[in-house]
Amino acid sequence: MNILDKIIADKFKEVELKKALIPVSQLEKSVLFERKCVSLAENLKIGSGIIAEHKRRSPSKSVINQSLNVQDVSSGYENAGASGISVLTDGKYFGGSLEDLLYARASVNIPILRKEFMIDEYQVLEAKAHGADAILLIAAVLTEKQMTYLADSAKKLGMDVLLEIHNEEELQKSLKVNADMIGVNNRNLKTFEVDIANSKKLSALIPDEFVKVSESGISNTVAIADLKNYGFKGFLIGENFMKTDDPGAAATKFIKQLKSIA
Numbered sequence: 001m002n003i004l005d006k007i008i009a010d011k012f013k014e015v016e017l018k019k020a021l022i023p024v025s026q027l028e029k030s031v032l033f034e035r036k037c038v039s040l041a042e043n044l045k046i047g048s049g050i051i052a053e054h055k056r057r058s059p060s061k062s063v064i065n066q067s068l069n070v071q072d073v074s075s076g077y078e079n080a081g082a083s084g085i086s087v088l089t090d091g092k093y094f095g096g097s098l099e100d101l102l103y104a105r106a107s108v109n110i111p112i113l114r115k116e117f118m119i120d121e122y123q124v125l126e127a128k129a130h131g132a133d134a135i136l137l138i139a140a141v142l143t144e145k146q147m148t149y150l151a152d153s154a155k156k157l158g159m160d161v162l163l164e165i166h167n168e169e170e171l172q173k174s175l176k177v178n179a180d181m182i183g184v185n186n187r188n189l190k191t192f193e194v195d196i197a198n199s200k201k202l203s204a205l206i207p208d209e210f211v212k213v214s215e216s217g218i219s220n221t222v223a224i225a226d227l228k229n230y231g232f233k234g235f236l237i238g239e240n241f242m243k244t245d246d247p248g249a250a251a252t253k254f255i256k257q258l259k260s261i262a
């Protein structure tokens with residue numbers, strides 16, 4: 001079994017357990033359920049385009065940074081001029097939690113993406129109840145029908161949808177889904193190989209109604225200037241910031257440099 005299949009198998013078990021412990025009616029009682037979401041897709045069009053990620057560890061890199069707290073990282077990213085923040089909530093493989101999402105929400109006003117392996121509507125409700133403005137759907141692990149259902153349920157709650165693809169086949173099955181953004185993952189989640197050329201290759205095939213996002217392996221501003229020429233408006237960056245002692249400062253420096261070459 002590849003790592004992605006393992007993560008998904010574990011996720012099914014986790015969601016079943018959670019459903020039994022915390023009913024949907026309780027999620028809907030969260031004060032955050034009434035909060036009006038801020039559109040990540042719209043924010044990408046008007047700002048720096050950087051979606052800065054809070055990621056403690058990953059299956060590909062093991063530990064990235066375990067010593068920071070999510071409030072400092074999130075407010076650091078917001079002050080740096082990020083257009084949005086991505087918060088990993090998977091515990092087993094990425095060291096994140098829904099609590100991280102809550103604390104991030106309490107620390108910033110910019111849109112927050114719940115970075116999770118979504119397989120069930122229950123997780124969409126959880127995202128809303130913990131202050132997310134957007135959810136991620138990964139085409140590699142979902143059918144067209146599942147993506148349609150999950151996207152529609154997120155849209156009903158006022159959240160944006162970032163649909164992640166890695167190849168042309170995944171793009172084709174995603175085109176009818178009600179997503180706001182299509183993200184090209186430069187990392188193959190099955191092999192962990194990273195290649196930014198993947199974004200460039202697939203860009204022309206993505207219809208204009210979707211905001212284009214390039215994800216993973218981005219470590220310099222020249223790569224972004226290049227990706228902008230291919231129509232990308234959003235750039236998801238995790239490790240490059242998180243591997244430093246001060247991700248907010250790293251993001252500040254990065255975004256300043258980005259502006260200077262624009």
Ligand SMILES: O=P(O)(O)OC[C@@H](O)[C@@H](O)c1c[nH]c2ccccc12
Pocket residue numbers: 053055115116138164185215216217218236237238239240
């Ligand atoms: O740390 P990086 O290489 O900058 O990548 C960030 C982000 O794109 C990556 O964490 C990611 C992209 N898609 C995912 C799906 C699940 C978990 C994580 C991811």
